[in-house]
């Protein structure tokens with residue numbers, strides 16, 4: 320039986336999890352080698368992938384190891400350029416975790432290396448594969464709500480998740496890029512995909528208003544969870560329970576932000592994120608010429624109402640299992656198909672670039688207090704905004 324070797328650069332929580340699902344999705348796939356400066360990540364990788372796993376001392380050594388056509392990149396976002404470019408130049412197909420990179424220059428460098436390589440590039444926008452969102456996309460494409468006119472979408476996070484983000488490596492933009500880029504590039508990608516266009520101009524406001532020293536008393540007010548963990552430090556998904564105090568540690572990301580986007584095809588959208596939400600949501604409300612879709616991926620709910628006197632709100636049932644509303648399992652199956660039979664990526668370089676550029680534009684709008692025209696980004700991609708973007 321032919322086997323398919325995969326190498327992992329940055330074998331942290333995310334790539335270990337996705338690679339495990341990948342091997343379950345297709346037994347012919349195996350993780351052959353990893354490289355990661357963290358002894359803890361390497362040890363956990365050995366536990367997950369077996370004691371015979373090759374552990375490399377550098378990205379270069381991994382890329383020179385035999386028996387792997389695909390490389391998964393799950394290092395800090397600021398390293399994605401170095402790792403993706405090296406992997407593509409070494410002739411590997413690449414699965415890169417989102418976001419593509421932390422600067423536009425780095426994004427374009429990865430794109431250049433990819434174009435020269437002729438290899439596949441898969442970006443880890445797991446929600447693209449989630450049944451919740453593929454259902455919404457199908458409903459839109461079937462004309463269920465007519466032509467989209469405007470939409471709202473959000474990503475508001477549980478307090479412990481927020482506390483994790485502002486205290487691990489993601490708290491610094493030099494490691495991760497902005498919060499919008501690091502976390503919400505998924506949501507921006509979903510909006511781009513569902514609207515079927517690219518933003519032509521954006522505006523935004525945001526700031527750090529909760530995770531500040533004067534709010535540290537909330538930790539005491541909320542007490543501990545059943546496992547004895549203090550409030551704001553009880554996130555389950557992280558590799559390390561940070562010992563930093565989320566309220567007093569150094570950080571330069573925001574904890575709340577709103578944005579407005581106008582797309583080249585005329586659709587207008589608003590986005591909202593908050594890292595200390597009483598009601599965590601990933602919700603969308605799409606208004607079309609013939610109806611509306613209201614959906615929350617966390618609650619697993621999709622509702623539709625066509626416009627009309629006798630129309631009622633109809634719930635659409637979606638079956639999904641596992642993390643990210645079933646997205647992680649579906650992503651693993653899709654990625655396995657790309658690895659074993661060359662299926663095109665569910666989310667590709669173009670999607671990665673479009674989402675990243677939109678995040679860069681929104682954050683520039685926030686920091687400069689201006690409306691940002693997105694056409695320079697699209698010109699860099701040698702695409703005219705509106706014609707080709709429509």
Ligand SMILES: NC(=O)c1ccc[n+]([C@@H]2O[C@H](COP(=O)([O-])OP(=O)(O)OC[C@H]3O[C@@H](n4cnc5c(N)ncnc54)[C@H](O)[C@@H]3O)[C@@H](O)[C@H]2O)c1
Nearest residue numbers: 329330331332333355356357360393394395416417443558
């Ligand atoms: N698609 C998703 O839903 C999703 C979810 C979580 C994380 N992610 C992405 O996955 C990536 C990793 O996030 P995580 O949650 O696994 O973080 P993590 O901290 O668990 O893992 C990051 C790993 O990268 C390693 N690393 C840092 N510098 C490196 C270098 N120079 N070379 C090799 N390895 C290096 C760290 O030692 C660590 O083991 C990030 O890009 C993040 O945005 C995506």
